[in-house]
Amino acid sequence: MSFKRAWTPLRHQMFRDVWIAAMASNVGTWMQSVGASWLMTTLSVSPLMVALVQTASSLPNFLVSLPAGAIADIVDRRRMLLVTQTWMLVAAALLGFLSMAGWVGPWWLLALTFALGLGAAANGPAWQAMIPDLVPHEELPAAVALNSVQFNIARAIGPALAGLVLAATSSGIVFLVNAVSFLAVIVVLWRQKAMPRRHPKSQHRVWAAMREGLRYVMESHELRTVLIRQGTFVVVASALWSLLPVVAASELHGSAMGYGILLGCLGAGAVAGAALLAPLRANYSADWVAVTGTLMFAAATAALAMLRSFGILAIAMIIGGAAWMTTMSTFNVFAQTSAPGWVKARALAVYLLMFQASLAIGSTIWGAVAEHESVRSSLLLSSAALVAGLAVTLRWPLKHNVVEEQTHVHHRS
DSSP, rough: OOOTTGGGGGSHHHHHHHHHHHHHHHHHHHHHHHHHHHHHHHOOOOHHHHHHHHHHHHTTTHHHHHHHHHTTTSSSHHHHHHHHHHHHHHHHHHHHHHHHHHOOOOOHHHHHHHHHHHHHHHHHHHHHHHHHHHHHHHHHHHHHHHHHHHHHHHHHHHHHHHHHHHHHHHHHHHHHHHHHHHHHHHHHHHHOOOOOOOOOOSSSSSHHHHHHHHHHHHHHHHHHHHHHHHHHHHHHHHHHHHHHHIIIIIIIIOOHHHHHHHHHHHHHHHHHHHHHOOOOHHHSOOOHHHEEEEEOOOOOOEHHOOOOOHHHHHHHHHHHHHHHHHHHHHHHHHHHTSSSSHHHHHHHHHHHHHHHHHHHHHHHHHHHHHHHOOOHHHHHHHHHHHHEEEEEEEEOOOOOHHHHHHHHHHHHH
């Protein structure tokens, strides 16, 4: 895939409108993440409580990802996304108003972060499954990569913007900005036509649809492979994401702006990694890209544990962001192309559930390790475990024949 072809999905107006609106919304989401994590550092000195902000955001996927995926394969995905986006707008606005009134303690913050996570978990499968409806099949890998690009551009902009807003105002304003950002997606979805439901025969009860989707995932060697590979990586790699605010606040004696800059460096690195994806895919195997990304992320995690120079850490976070992007995008494209349209939302719901569950479990584990040992020990252990976890690659390589697998499993169902 050439650099020029990597941007071809943006020629399609529906995809372009959704892409721009999603970027605006994700800027707000990353501002929310910075505001919530930083607010918790001011409400509690416990590393575990700070890590639980990440857990509260990820845990809702245990409850709603699977039924959300089943519903997204049955109903008009556009209407479903309008409901989930409105839910997140209301939750963010409520958190903003309560924060400005001074009524938010640690547990209220976790509860409303959990409510936002519920909306995101319900939104995820329909959003992922919507992408193939917006572009031709041959442009799907580029569209998936571009979806990651907009997310990571937002990741580069949002944290730094949050740092500026926090320095000038308060977390409550950050949460209200996030609430307003959901309006961009709502307006674009409202103007779009209904999304096609490609397989009418799957329009049956939600529980039956869930069982059908789970059966497909269990029978698909390709999806089992990517779930194991992704889950192993994310559980271990979550230490950096969950403990970065603790390092910024305590170890570096920094400010919300400093934390935002470090997160922004992760996002900037991810954007740079996205630019490298096309030539990497053209010249190297998916396993090579994933393994290299894992080793780079392990190095960035070790740097966060050992280094205390803000400038050098910023460079390390850029490297970490590029590594995260190349690894996760490799898994994402593999999952997207391993499931046919009739069960795509349900298969991707399982994929997203595994991602968020791994993030929630990993954040809790590494927060507990930091609580009982030290933040540095937790990060160094994570770095070592990332390298050790590469043994999974030997047992579960990323190889598939999409057409044969999809035809075989669809026939059996």
